[in-house]
Amino acid sequence: MIQRKEIWKLLGSFWTKICKSVMEKLSIRNKNGQNLVVLLEKIDNSKGLVFIAHGLGGFKEQRHIEIFAEAFREKGFTVVRWDAANTIGESGGKMEDATVTSYYEDLEDVIEWAKIQDWYKEPFILTGHSLGGISTALYAENYPEKVKALAPISTVVSGKLTIEADEEHIPGVIKEWRKTGWQINESKSKPGVVKKLKWNQFEKDALKYDLLPKADQLAMPVLLIVGGEDWGTSPESHKLLYDKLPGQKEMHIIDGADHNFRTPDYDKNLQEIKQIFLSWINKYLS
Numbered sequence: 001m002i003q004r005k006e007i008w009k010l011l012g013s014f015w016t017k018i019c020k021s022v023m024e025k026l027s028i029r030n031k032n033g034q035n036l037v038v039l040l041e042k043i044d045n046s047k048g049l050v051f052i053a054h055g056l057g058g059f060k061e062q063r064h065i066e067i068f069a070e071a072f073r074e075k076g077f078t079v080v081r082w083d084a085a086n087t088i089g090e091s092g093g094k095m096e097d098a099t100v101t102s103y104y105e106d107l108e109d110v111i112e113w114a115k116i117q118d119w120y121k122e123p124f125i126l127t128g129h130s131l132g133g134i135s136t137a138l139y140a141e142n143y144p145e146k147v148k149a150l151a152p153i154s155t156v157v158s159g160k161l162t163i164e165a166d167e168e169h170i171p172g173v174i175k176e177w178r179k180t181g182w183q184i185n186e187s188k189s190k191p192g193v194v195k196k197l198k199w200n201q202f203e204k205d206a207l208k209y210d211l212l213p214k215a216d217q218l219a220m221p222v223l224l225i226v227g228g229e230d231w232g233t234s235p236e237s238h239k240l241l242y243d244k245l246p247g248q249k250e251m252h253i254i255d256g257a258d259h260n261f262r263t264p265d266y267d268k269n270l271q272e273i274k275q276i277f278l279s280w281i282n283k284y285l286s
Contacts, residue, residue, distance in 0.1 A: 030109040034085040034092035038110060041069065041079040042119050048148065048285065049114070049121040052081040053107055055130030055154070055260075056098060057187065057195045059089030064261055067270045068127055068153070071277035075285070078119055082110050084132075088193055096182075096196045099205035100159065104135040111139075125285065127151035127223075130233060130259065134209060141214040149284055151223040151277070154230055154259050157237040159206030169231045178203075188262070215244035221284040222249045225273055227257030248284060252276050 024040045039060050050072045054065050060081040069079045083089025084106045086098040093102075107128075114120050125148050126136035133155025140147040156162050167174050177183045183197040222245050226238045235253050242251045254261055254269050261269040 028109070028113045030085055030106050032085070032105075036082050036085060036092070036106060036110065037090035038080060038082040038113075040119075041073055043073065043076055043078050045076075046078040046119070046121070047076040048078070049119070049124040050077045050079050051107070051111065051114075051124060051126050051136070052079060053103070053126075053128030053132030053135050054081070054084065054087070054089075055128070055132050056103075057088055057095055057185075057197075058129065058132070058189065059083050059087060061089075062129075062189050062260075063266075063270060064129060064153075064273065067274050068129075068151075068277065071274050071281065072125070075278065075281045077125070077281075077285075078121075080110065080114060082106070088187060088190060088195060094196075096198050097201075098131075098197060099202055100131060100134060100156070100209050101205050103131050104138055107132075107135045107139055122146055123148035123220075125149045125151070127153065128155070129153045131156060133233075134211060137211050137218065138209065140220065141211065141217040144217045144219065147220055149221040149223075150218060151225075151280070153223075153225045153273075154227065154233050154261075155211075155224070155238070155241075156206070156209075156233050157241050158210035158212060159203075159208065160210065161237045161240075162232055163203060163206065165232050165234060165237075188260070211241055212244060215241060216246050218245050219247040221247060221280075223276070223280045224249070224251040225276060226251075226253055227259060227261055227269075228253050228255045229257060229263075230259045232259055250276075250280060 022042045026038045028036050083091040084103050085091045085093035128136040133152030137152045140150045177199040183199045185195050187193040224238050256263050257269050
């Protein structure tokens, strides 16, 4: 007897073949003249359009970003993802200059570019991870009529809440970052790559942003997913946002997972997230 998981796999493969997905890598310019590398996964006769934004110091091919994209592709959606400027992907700029503002403006620029393409569809779907999450949610608050559904994953809910969480969980590290002016870490997604961030500049910019005051604008279906051990963008902060959402909403906690869903069961976590996405798409976007 065919198991349910096998049926889903067969159906996903069948649908992908029917839709004739085409992948293109493109370069565009943001408003600051920086190069943005965009990955377009276009599907003929698509059900809709999805923009997927990665998080701080991330890139468009990170495994969790791939999983988000995979779920939408299997359901027949055209997917756009990109490397923000000032990150460790293929786009221009230096990560040391990254801010919430720069990520949000890159999202705006990618959408403006998409508007003149023959595959553009509105309203569209927005999803993003962490800094990409708050960027997509801010856009949805500002332009709710353009957004069909929203999935900010492991999202920063407010700069203040995240920085307060950092101060609570890594007080000595935060003190050192403020003293030196730099946050320096090695990338876990790209071992050997060192990520440097102008901490004082980033912190000052992040404190300007908070999703909670305008959360009533997010009346479209909203999906929240967060790791149970994510202290920077915690389940508690997600619950604050969830409680203020006025429309159809779901919140899922991945037990034992950190901010990027890494645990010894990393693959299992990613598959759980994919199934959550597939179920949500079936409920609200089919």
